[in-house]
Amino acid sequence: MIGLIQRVLIDHIESTLGESAVRQLAADAGIETLGRRIDTDYDDAECLRLFDAAGKALGLDQEALMALYADIFVKWTLVHYPMFFQMADSAQAFLARQPAIHASMGAGIRDAQLRARVNDKFRIVEQHPGRLVVEYRSENGLCGLYRALFRRLLEHYGERGRCEETGCMHRGDDYCRFVMHFEELPA
Numbered sequence: 646m647i648g649l650i651q652r653v654l655i656d657h658i659e660s661t662l663g664e665s666a667v668r669q670l671a672a673d674a675g676i677e678t679l680g681r682r683i684d685t686d687y688d689d690a691e692c693l694r695l696f697d698a699a700g701k702a703l704g705l706d707q708e709a710l711m712a713l714y715a716d717i718f719v720k721w722t723l724v725h726y727p728m729f730f731q732m733a734d735s736a737q738a739f740l741a742r743q744p745a746i747h748a749s750m751g752a753g754i755r756d757a758q759l760r761a762r763v764n765d766k767f768r769i770v771e772q773h774p775g776r777l778v779v780e781y782r783s784e785n786g787l788c789g790l791y792r793a794l795f796r797r798l799l800e801h802y803g804e805r806g807r808c809e810e811t812g813c814m815h816r817g818d819d820y821c822r823f824v825m826h827f828e829e830l831p832a
């Protein structure tokens with residue numbers, strides 16, 4: 646996983662619980678040296694263990710952790726990647742660009758196979774005013790993160806909507822499928 650994801654989480658633990666909590670986090674996750682470089686791809690299993698350890702450190706279950714993460718992630722990206730938000734005037738427009746945003750983040754990875762791994766995770770399946778369907782295929786199984794970011798983006802744009810997960814890898818499907826409905830229609 647590209648270290649941007651870990652960075653937002655580790656920086657949050659550091660600023661709220663202190664440096665010793667970060668050392669404890671690494672120990673709990675069984676990671677020798679925590680990596681948070683935004684241009685580096687780190688081991689996926691370590692990243693998932695990091696989320697688990699962070700949930701314990703913060704006393705949050707998976708859903709609450711993802712909600713918190715989505716909040717700090719959106720705040721972080723608004724500061725560091727404001728252009729992505731300026732380019733989208735609604736949550737639907739942003740989510741429709743999300744696979745392309747990911748591809749641009751992965752573009753810096755030298756190894757072609759690793760780059761493809763980042764690019765192949767998300768696919769826009771259907772797009773109409775007020776409706777967007779996205780497929781997500783990843784062994785990391787972070788569909789809870791997707792749903793949390795969906796909700797946080799609605800909040801950012803001051804919109805209402807809902808996300809149905811009509812397929813899910815956790816339920817044995819080949820991929821997760823998000824059918825999203827938006828009450829504010831993009832222009």
Ligand code: HEM
Binds near residue numbers: 766
């Ligand atoms: C400024 C906006 C965003 C940036 C810069 C960004 C960046 C990234 C990066 C660098 C990764 C790691 C990719 C990898 O190593 O494969 C990632 C993963 C992920 N992102 Fe985003 N992202 C953004 C917005 C979103 C949005 C809006 C969603 C969903 C609503 C989303 C959902 C996810 C999920 C579910 C993963 C985990 C993928 C996996 O490994 O299974 N992201 N993001």
